[in-house]
Amino acid sequence: MDHLFTVVGGAATPVPPTVLAAEGLLERQHLQEWVIANPQVLGESVLVITSEFDRWADTDGVPARDRLDVLGLDATGRLVVAELKRGTADRDVHLQAITYAALVSRFDLDTLAQAHRDFRKGRGELLGLDECRQRLLDHVDGEWSPELLQRPRQVIIAADFPKQVTHTVVWLSEMNLDIELVQVGLWKVKDQLIAGFTKVYPTPEVEEFTLAPARSEAKAAARKLEERSRARNAVHVLVGAGLLPDGTLLTLTPRHGVTEGVREDIVAWVQQDDSRSSATWRNDAAKPLTWQADGKPYSPTGLANHIFTSVTDRKADGIQGTTWWDVDTTRVPDGADPDEWATLAGTSLAGLAKQFNRTGKDWTGLHTLLAAIPAGRWTTYGDVAAVINSHAVPVGTHLATCRQCPHAWRVLNTAGRISPGFRWHDPARTDSAADVLSAEGIRFDAGAADPAARLSVDDLTALADK
Structure with a gap:
């Protein structure tokens, strides 16, 4: 984030940047605590295992003053090594990160559980070693993989980076080493400090067009990581x-990662108990499926792996579980419009994510558009x-529960009919949405609104641009 402004109407006033040192903010007591909190x-779904770690000092000969700033674990099963600098990074900061990554790459589950227990104890939370071990296992999507632990991801956070660092990091990334640069900025707005973290390398474009081809040629551990990363994403x-x-x-439809023979075995196994074929979705990024069996x-991947092992008695490897589960549109959730819900039929979780990967939950644009x-x-x-870069289903479910959406009754389904899920939030209202629309001048024919009164995408876009 290079520029920050305060906005009042049509006026945008630049906010002058400041630095941590000038504001009396320290690397360990402040910047590090921001990252831990x-x-x-450091990336999506990262669990902080420990900070200020220096337990290798007695066994590997590394001086005790060399302390790893933050060590995390992401949901794919990889360790995340974070090196923090409150000012401009040192010219050799990447060497520090690589050294720590090499050291932690030899850690096992017990070592990490012990480190996490000590870390939480230092913060007033008393956890048993078994509890810490289970917390780490539960955080990983799929089976615990020692191979993935050997490939830590590195994140360097600093106010700025010398060219020596950026040039070296680009080359290391091209050589299949995962290392990221995140810039921390600080601004002061009316005596209120605002911190911002911006990933400056690699950008999404670099990851997709430059680094992805090289990583696709990596060994089995890298391929496993990519499968898990796609599932997590x-x-x-x-x-x-x-x-x-x-x-x-x-509903279960086994696809990715299994042979045709195994698919047939899974189908036969499921037919023995119908509950094995179904799961329900919950909006939890860690474990969103509840298996009815x-x-x-x-x-999704954890359940696909469990089913694979139950059927074959072999350890699963490389399954992308989000391809295994399709939306069952025969049962319409509360608040969803049946016609819109039917458009999701036969699509897997992976297919939905790929199709709607630009949707979001920020409904500010929706509210503004509805008001117009x-x-x-x-x-x-x-x-x-x-118009708002979303999909009809989340829009419909949001309108069914939103108490701040203006003119919600003016949004109908594709057939021009009032959605069965539409409800007034005032229980005392006895009129229908059709009554209100009729009073506003819209004619209905056999329950469908006059198509001549419909606003198209182009019409809505014009409204949004006013």
């Missing part, structure tokens, strides 16, 4: 977009979704 700056897209309401029914929560729809006009969930 907000581990999302799909789940985060769906949860972040609110695309599937809690309670959505999913045992009532336990799973990640005039009386005597109507539109559809799908048209509104197209």
